[in-house]
Amino acid sequence: xxxxxxxxxxxxxxxxxxxxxxxxxxxxxxxxxxxxxxxxxxxxxxxxxxxxxxxxxxxxxxxxxxxxxxxxxxxxxxxxxxxxxxxxxxxxxxxxxxxxxxxxxxxxxxxxxxxxxxxxxxxxxxxxxxxxxxxxxxxxxxxxxxxxxxxxxxxxxxxxxxxxxxxxxxxxxxxxxxxxxxxxxxxxxxxxxxxxxxxxxxxxxxxxxxxxxxxxxxxxxxxxxxxxxxxxxxxxxxxxxxxxxxxxxxxxxxxxxxxxxxxxxxxxxxxxxxxxxxxxxxxxxxxxxxxxxxxxxxxxxxxxxxxxxxxxxxxxxxxxxxxxxxxxxxxxxxxxxxxxxxxxxxxxxxxxxxxx
Amino acid sequence: xxxxxxxxxxxxxxxxxxxxxxxxxxxxxxxxxxxxxxxxxxxxxxxxxxxxxxxxxxxxxxxxxxxxxxxxxxxxxxxxxxxxxxxxxxxxxxxxxxxxxxxxxxxxxxxxxxxxxxxxxxxxxxxxxxxxxxxxxxxxxxxxxxxxxxxxxxxxxxxxxxxxxxxxxxxxxxxxxxxxxxxxxxxxxxxxxxxxxxxxxxxxxxxxxxxxxxxxxxxxxxxxxxxxxxxxxxxxxxxxxxxxxxxxxxxxxxxxxxxxxxxxxxxxxxxxxxxxxxxxxxxxxxxxxxxxxxxxxxxxxxxxxxxxxxxxxxxxxxxxxxxxxxxxxxxxxxxxxxxxxxxxxxxxxxxxxxxx
DNA sequence: CATAGTATCGTAAACGTTTACGGAGCGCGT
DNA sequence: ACGCGCTCCGTAAACGTTTACGATACTATG
Numbered sequence: 164x165x166x167x168x169x170x171x172x173x174x175x176x177x178x179x180x181x182x183x184x185x186x187x188x189x190x191x192x193x194x195x196x197x198x199x200x201x202x203x204x205x206x207x208x209x210x211x212x213x214x215x216x217x218x219x220x221x222x223x224x225x226x227x228x229x230x231x232x233x234x235x236x237x238x239x240x241x242x243x244x245x246x247x248x249x250x251x252x253x254x255x256x257x258x259x260x261x262x263x264x265x266x267x268x269x270x271x272x273x274x275x276x277x278x279x280x281x282x283x284x285x286x287x288x289x290x291x292x293x294x295x296x297x298x299x300x301x302x303x304x305x306x307x308x309x310x311x312x313x314x315x316x317x318x319x320x321x322x323x324x325x326x327x328x329x330x331x332x333x334x335x336x337x338x339x340x341x342x343x344x345x346x347x348x349x350x351x352x353x354x355x356x357x358x359x360x361x362x363x364x365x366x367x368x369x370x371x372x373x374x375x376x377x378x379x380x381x382x383x384x385x386x387x388x389x390x391x392x393x394x395x396x397x398x399x400x401x402x403x404x405x406x407x408x409x410x411x412x413x414x415x416x417x418x419x420x421x422x423x424x425x426x427x428x429x430x431x432x433x434x435x436x437x438x439x440x441x442x443x444x445x446x447x448x449x450x451x452x453x454x455x456x457x458x459x460x461x462x463x464x465x466x467x468x469x470x471x472x473x474x475x476x477x478x479x480x481x482x483x484x485x486x487x488x489x490x491x492x493x494x495x496x497x498x499x500x501x502x503x504x505x506x507x508x509x510x511x512x513x514x515x516x517x518x519x
Numbered sequence: 520x521x522x523x524x525x526x527x528x529x530x531x532x533x534x535x536x537x538x539x540x541x542x543x544x545x546x547x548x549x550x551x552x553x554x555x556x557x558x559x560x561x562x563x564x565x566x567x568x569x570x571x572x573x574x575x576x577x578x579x580x581x582x583x584x585x586x587x588x589x590x591x592x593x594x595x596x597x598x599x600x601x602x603x604x605x606x607x608x609x610x611x612x613x614x615x616x617x618x619x620x621x622x623x624x625x626x627x628x629x630x631x632x633x634x635x636x637x638x639x640x641x642x643x644x645x646x647x648x649x650x651x652x653x654x655x656x657x658x659x660x661x662x663x664x665x666x667x668x669x670x671x672x673x674x675x676x677x678x679x680x681x682x683x684x685x686x687x688x689x690x691x692x693x694x695x696x697x698x699x700x701x702x703x704x705x706x707x708x709x710x711x712x713x714x715x716x717x718x719x720x721x722x723x724x725x726x727x728x729x730x731x732x733x734x735x736x737x738x739x740x741x742x743x744x745x746x747x748x749x750x751x752x753x754x755x756x757x758x759x760x761x762x763x764x765x766x767x768x769x770x771x772x773x774x775x776x777x778x779x780x781x782x783x784x785x786x787x788x789x790x791x792x793x794x795x796x797x798x799x800x801x802x803x804x805x806x807x808x809x810x811x812x813x814x815x816x817x818x819x820x821x822x823x824x825x826x827x828x829x830x831x832x833x834x835x836x837x838x839x840x841x842x843x844x845x846x847x848x849x850x851x852x853x854x855x856x857x858x859x860x861x862x863x864x865x866x867x868x869x870x871x872x873x874x875x
Numbered sequence: 876c877a878t879a880g881t882a883t884c885g886t887a888a889a890c891g892t893t894t895a896c897g898g899a900g901c902g903c904g905t
Numbered sequence: 906a907c908g909c910g911c912t913c914c915g916t917a918a919a920c921g922t923t924t925a926c927g928a929t930a931c932t933a934t935g
Contacts, residue, residue: 218646223921290574579891
């Protein structure tokens with residue numbers, strides 16, 4: 164406590180060094196846990212740093228060693244996403260952070276503006292070099308962003324599969340499995356005409372969902388009818404629209420699989436307006452993200468999972484592909500299809516008296 | 520096109536300079552629009568930069584001039600927030616970006632982990648120096664963060680008022696006005712016993728809401744009854760709980776004001792379970808954030824506003840308080856109470872046959 | 876005692892940029 | 906011919922770190 168004490172926010176490591184009468188290099192080594200430093204002096208340095216409130220200037224550090232200790236999560240917040248994403252991202256963020264924080268890595272979210280091309284935005288962010296690695300969400304079927312990142316040699320993982328050539332790490336919800344299990348269940352209940360909702364955007368999840376549905380039908384020997392695949396936004400509005408279109412069909416379905424729980428709300432409303440009751444007159448199965456549709460009557464049969472844990476998995480996948488952390492997270496596979504759990508409800512409770 | 524063309528991501532401004540046979544200083548000046556450079560050579564530099572895909576290294580830049588061109592939005596994603604916030608933040612982010620992008624400012628979101636003290640988190644982020652300015656959300660009644668930021672002399676604006684001594688810029692939803700208008704409306708309908716929901720966290724918005732409610736009652740000469748103020752989480756669950764507690768009262772209310780639309784969903788469900796129909800047996804008024812509760816029957820009377828525009832306002836407030844931009848955003852006042860609009864529904868349609 | 880080895884520390888270069896400063900060239904008026 | 910102002914550009918220092926390298930002191934070993 165010879166000098167000033169904790170006055171101003173501290174100028175830099177140099178000031179800290181001369182306050183301790185130690186060379187700046189030693190201070191740096193002490194702070195960063197390097198071996199070439201006496202434990203005694205290391206303690207002094209740490210104590211002084213704490214007392215004077217010194218924190219390393221990130222710009223200087225990253226300029227020198229080319230690393231920032233920051234991981235970026237790019238989200239698009241496109242019009243449709245804003246309406247639907249709910250707290251999906253905040254929840255997955257929690258899972259990511261629970262892993263990253265163990266390594267003193269900070270997570271920041273990079274929201275691409277609506278009116279900017281995601282590719283250009285990402286390019287800018289990569290060039291800024293404020294993140295060491297990236298997590299890409301809302302992956303599209305073919306997504307140029309992966310090529311960009313691969314070329315820039317910046318580690319990344321994707322939340323969602325894609326058809327990209329680059330063999331990158333990803334984790335994805337098992338919407339193929341959801342579609343299969345849903346169809347199986349409905350067929351077991353006697354249904355043959357099963358409709359499905361497809362998202363209106365070209366997010367890859369939608370393709371996987373519909374593909375799974377299609378193959379499941381095939382497996383059961385049921386003909387695929389394009390009229391039963393309804394493109395709609397993944398919102399209440401979209402669910403309402405799905406119901407509306409299906410009601411207009413002359414040979415309508417007896418069951419429907421919705422890709423998003425919010426749709427169930429609108430769907431319920433529309434069919435009930437028409438006097439049709441889910442679980443009695445039509446079977447409904449959906450994916451459920453957050454406990455939004457919990458209040459629906461009759462209770463919605465849905466698939467769900469812990470989005471938080473998905474974040475944990477994704478974080479570990481990413482770290483395992485970063486050279487600096489890969490030995491701490493050894494992995495055989497860096498591509499995870501995340502399972503979902505069926506929560507039986509009443510909305511598909513009835514069994515169809517099959518004509519056959 | 521003398522040299523290599525666009526091979527690797529480019530090493531730095533130095534490479535760009537020698538590719539053009541120009542000094543590195545001139546290149547920097549050309550890129551940054553400084554006056555001391557021939558328009559002719561500026562064009563050459565810009566073209567070469569574009570062609571070679573050069574983008575300034577942010578670390579070097581910010582190390583030198585202490586500025587990053589990045590604005591941070593700190594969100595807490597506390598347990599409760601995650602469940603409720605919906606897309607509030609993504610929507611307000613859109614508004615912020617629409618302003619920031621005009622100045623080549625990028626917005627990043629800084630999500631404070633659940634298990635970390637927001638104050639410590641913020642301190643760390645400030646020390647990292649990756650943002651030029653900050654937007655603080657989920658302000659608490661007394662919020663140490665403002666003192667920290669004021670002391671660190673980093674520009675900031677708050678989304679939400681607080682009682683802090685520092686006279687900082689902020690924008691806040693007019694929940695005082697909402698409470699007042701709601702009470703006025705309900706009293707005009709003949710109600711005297713009006714309940715209100717208060718958030719369980721110590722977010723300042725809740726205090727303002729309840730304070731406004733209280734003063735409005737006073738204005739109408741209605742006694743304030745603490746039993747009618749129900750603390751609950753701002754979720755469906757919370758709404759359910761509010762209804763439950765109110766049903767348990769021997770001298771229950773004839774009307775209720777909910778602070779959050781999601782609560783209305785749970786509230787509807789619980790009272791309807793008890794055979795009580797909103798808009799006929801009890802009046803319900805709520806704040807509405809996103810069109811979630813649109814499907815409620817009877818239609819919910821609620822207050823709403825454009826969260827996007829609130830973001831725009833907040834961005835302008837922040838910029839007006841930053842020296843580098845203040846002349847572009849001259850302002851008399853930097854504290855905005857953001858108005859909300861009443862959307863009449865059916866949930867408070869009936870008039871009470873007043874006993875008096 | 877000489878030597879090698881080890882523990883600890885100081886020195887200085889490097890990261891990529893911005894910018895203060897000065898210099899070169901030029902036109903122009905005296 | 907001279908000086909002045911202006912335009913344009915090059916030089917080099919500075920921002921705050923990290924780290925390769927060498928220096929020093931001490932210990933162990935022959």
